[in-house]
């Protein structure tokens with residue numbers, strides 16, 4: 001595994017206590033929440049920050065001449081600085097707030113793509129991509145007469161590096177792929193691919209949706225041109241995401257949407273645009289969620305990403321070992337380096353039935369194609385059951401899940 | 415006199431009431447009912463008979479004989495097969511008009527809404543809609 005396998009130093013029970021939603025019963029059983037790759041739960045401090053904002057500070061930002069507006073603006077911009085530091089961007093202006101990873105990718109595909117993609121150019125993605133990192137590129141490629149190419153993967157679910165020499169050429173203008181796969185957990189060799197893309201002058205967008213809460217992200221060390229992620233997958237609020245972009249590229253990229261905030265001056269003849277990041281933040285942003293997101297980042301920082309990763313790796317290794325012992329289970333995605341995602345199918349039992357039974361036993365998992373249909377096609381399957389772990393999950397929960405799975409399988413063996 | 419649609423619904427409500435709203439027992443029973451569903455001819459499991467709107471695959475075929483509608487169904491998942499088998503049990507052998515007019519109140523009464531979740535009740539909803547569409551088509555033909 002990529003991260004150190006040193007013993008973590010976290011007090012998991014103390015961490016669990018910070019998550020109100022975990023302390024409930026579902027279908028008469030204690031909730032075991034293993035759908036963290038879809039969205040993970042929110043610590044009390046994030047929820048409190050939302051309430052506090054609406055109770056004390058609510059005001060529109062960047063414009064009002066009053067105390068509340070000043071407070072809200074300061075808190076909002078504080079989050080931008082936290083995000084900048086969180087991914088080690090060079091400056092806060094390189095951090096754009098969006099609705100989520102999907103919108104971040106759409107912004108780049110549509111604004112950067114419309115200006116810089118031309119007929120005959122190529123955009124390269126990977127077989128592992130979420131629909132959010134496929135469809136926006138398909139749309140812009142079609143519009144611009146560019147071609148979409150796909151990096152292949154091996155049986156374990158790893159990008160076949162040897163294929164890149166042929167795929168990354170002078171024609172390649174954009175390489176877009178995920179840091180970690182949401183369906184399989186595979187951690188991709190980001191730096192290696194970025195360097196290869198840069199060698200031919202292509203730009204790179206990294207979909208960091210599944211990496212942001214599990215892996216240390218340093219956009220400067222990676223030399224990523226764009227990096228996209230969602231707050232809700234890292235203990236933060238829903239409906240909020242981030243697009244990081246290098247200053248010089250963002251400055252050359254036309255605005256995404258028009259409206260308030262993104263302009264310098266408007267007349268009916270001509271509008272001049274604001275500087276980055278505001279150029280890309282038309283309209284009143286999601287102020288409350290941005291402010292609360294800061295608490296999510298602080299939560300992660302205080303625990304320490306290395307500690308979180310080490311603990312999650314322990315959970316993954318433990319669960320992988322246990323589940324592999326169950327007859328009929330086939331793991332989908334066995335990459336050497338993975339985030340804490342465990343995707344599998346069970347011979348002769350539809351993933352939907354497994355998901356319903358697990359739910360009846362209090363275990364929340366995701367079933368289906370996980371928004372990666374081309375990847376499922378690669379494995380010739382319709383979908384998988386996916387259990388994914390966050391820092392508040394425990395070994396005892398994994399034991400209970402394994403028992404639930406075994407007893408479910410036995411129902412089908414009659 | 416054969417049973418009416420409501421007679422059968424009431425029977426089913428009665429059966430499920432013995433499960434005490436326990437999720438596991440409910441699923442188990444739904445699966446059992448699915449196992450009793452008569453086998454569907456392979457040839458009928460075609461694109462035309464696929465019900466859209468379910469996470470799993472469901473096939474539904476309807477034919478009429480002597481003014482009555484007969485249903486055949488199958489699914490690639492055990493639970494969905496159970497759900498569709500309940501519909502077949504309730505609606506099979508009634509006239510297209512009766513099927514069209516049927517008020518399928520059993521879904522709420524046996525807590526399938528609560529138990530099966532939105533996506534699944536959509537699946538159940540899609541199946542009910544499909545049967546009604548067959549009913550409509552056949553009742554139009556009969557006129």
Ligand SMILES: Cc1ncc(COP(=O)(O)O)c(C=O)c1O
Pocket residue numbers: 037038099100101102103130132133178180181182207209210230241371
């Ligand atoms: C790898 C990956 N990319 C993109 C997305 C889309 O994120 P969002 O729905 O927050 O825009 C997800 C979320 O499921 C994801 O896992």
